[in-house]
Amino acid sequence: MTRISFDEMKATVKKAFILAGMPEDRAEICARIHTESSRDGVYSHGLNRVERFVDYIHKGWIDVHATPTLDSNLGALEIYNGHMAPGILNAIFAMNRATEIAEKNGVGLVSLNNTTHWMRGGAYGWLAAEKGYIGICWTNTESCMPAWGATSGGIGNNPFIMAVPRKEGHLVLDMAMSLYSYGKLQVTRLKNQKLPYPGGFDTNGVLTDDPGAIEESRRILPMGFWKGSGFAILLDVLASLLSGGLSTAAIDKFDKGSCGSCCQVFIAINPLKINTQELIDKVLSETITQIKTSVPVTENSEIFYPGEQSFKTRHENLAIGIPVDDGVWAKVKELADMKG
Amino acid sequence: MTRISFDEMKATVKKAFILAGMPEDRAEICARIHTESSRDGVYSHGLNRVERFVDYIHKGWIDVHATPTLDSNLGALEIYNGHMAPGILNAIFAMNRATEIAEKNGVGLVSLNNTTHWMRGGAYGWLAAEKGYIGICWTNTESCMPAWGATSGGIGNNPFIMAVPRKEGHLVLDMAMSLYSYGKLQVTRLKNQKLPYPGGFDTNGVLTDDPGAIEESRRILPMGFWKGSGFAILLDVLASLLSGGLSTAAIDKFDKGSCGSCCQVFIAINPLKINTQELIDKVLSETITQIKTSVPVTENSEIFYPGEQSFKTRHENLAIGIPVDDGVWAKVKELADMKG
DSSP, X not given: OEEEOHHHHHHHHHHHHHHTTOOHHHHHHHHHHHHHHHHTTOXXXXXXXXXXXXXXXXXXXXXXXXXXXXXXXXXXXXEEEOTTOOHHHHHHHHHXXXXXXXXXXXXXXXXXEEEOOOSOTHHHHXXXXXXXXXXXXXXXXXXXXXXXXXXXXXXXXXXXXXEEOOTTOOEEEEEOSBXXXXXXXXXXXXXXOOOSSOOEEOTTSOEEOOHHHHHHHOEEOBTTTHHHHHHHHXXXXXXXXXXXOOXXXXXXXXXXSTTXXXXXXXXXXXXXXXXXXXXXXXXXXXXXXXHHTSOBSSTTOOOOOTTHHHHHHHHHHHHHOEEEXXXXXHHHHHHTTOOO | OEEEOHHHHXXXXXXXXXXXTOOHHHHHHHHHHHHHHHHTTOGGGTGGGHHHHXXXXXXXXXXXXXXXXXXXXXXSEEXXXXXXXXXXXXXXXXXXXXXXXXXXXXXXXXEEEEEOOOSOTHHHHHHHHHXXXXXXXXXXXXXXXXXXXXXXXXXXXXXXXXXXXXXXXXXXXXXXXXXSOXXXXXXXXXXXXXXXXXXXXXXXXXXXXXXXXXXXXXXXXXXXXHHHHHHHHHHHHHHHHHHTOOOHHHHHHHOSSTTXXXXXXXXXXXXXXXXXXXXXXXXXXXXXXXXXXXXXXSTTOOOOOTTHHHHHHHHHHHHXXXXXXXXXXXXXXXXXXXXX
């Protein structure tokens, strides 16, 4: 397996983005987020997504020069039009703005309409936590999963993120509404393996752990069956209503790539406005202790808090390089005009 | 099956609460919420919970006279001490207060520390939606479920609610973090049936749809496996940090009944401050249409939006009476001094 250093990956991705027409300062930020996603083990939305992002720029589905403009200000809630700017830049703006509002009002909520794919949603949870804020955010998407009770796609695989700052390692939950991603199905199938747990229905409507059978039926399973289905519907409707933007059904019709003109919600709160650092530390410490001292499934196995594994992967990948798929890496180098 | 009219049930429950020491006006509200939960099909947290609630009053674990007091006001975020008052009264106060804050600030967030069991969490989502508000709320609880990777309990089955007002029927998601409740396991076992899908691990660590085997192991399954586990942890930590109250680990030690001195979060937003009614109707209508016109799993089967089935049960139970377990009903009548 090839491993690439963080700096080399970021510089290469940045060059690809500049060649695609992005101003240098914006390419720097977008390249950093893509590289950080791969660094943390979220390869699907890091390096692996660079080619598609560049393709969207060329198709005119992303405006590399646009910046968000305020639609309305309700006090602790501000609504912005993202003008199809790069989703990463819009999302960073929105979470940062939410933290500013939170300083004045206790809580800050920023919503974005007409934005584009934010890549790894967790990035904005980590951003809030790094600044010392509790962060909650979600996005709606095009449909790619059947609602519970249906065999045809109708709901989005909308990710939902919750982050809590903690000096020994932030707690970050970053979950999509499907139990497994299509990426996970593909990777598992290519290894001739089964999924750890059933991840969808086959074309006969039988629950299966065979990834190929789910790719064929397109009946990928919402996490928790009816629960993930209902959650996906509410996240979609709320993102749309809180921003005045497109719903999943409307994004499907708009049809400008994955998450083209989607809506996002960002909530920030400063926990130090509510509690002393001592009380915060106590709550986090007793919670992590309670989880960590549970009886593990197998002797010597470990129980992780949300975000812990990303944090470990990060340190490993920073130390020994970020693993890349050779084909993907060659393609990104080609886009950066650094062939061979 | 015995069916009781809404009015008879409410009057009986109210009498039981008054006899337990509640002032008449407070008993009226609590009896209404319990009865509405049974009316909507959530029997476990309606009539079936009356006996335990009265027991908690007698034990001094609920203060029937207490009212919430403001701990701090950060603008759009207000924090209250619930003083172990009846959870229903505290939660109604908090969601109503969140809607008032939202009128001034766009979004309102109210958190409660030191409160008690709110019974059916969905009640406060329906409350917000009935007033025309988007409502989001959650609570932490004592631990009753193993974290992912553990065999012993350590995390709470914290319910999470999202509600959106809609004139033809509100969208209300009301989900606990376990796939099935212990109540569902018991009911299914008593019928000698299997669960629709595996709901936990047996004592050998094998995923099973046998409810009795899960009751024995206590290894009830978080919805979406690791996802529901992580979500439960974040909901707990956020409820505690946003209110300055007890975490699940601390509630376990406090040990004054289910949800004794728990924390809750209530968020409200008026969608009409953001969109016209016409735009709201469009988003809701296109979303419901997309779901409803998906291909159903079996011919003639129906695909429901979150809240739709509660709404249907409500109309049926109002028309023909609310079904009750005869033993439970006899006990509540006894508590109301209406034996025989």
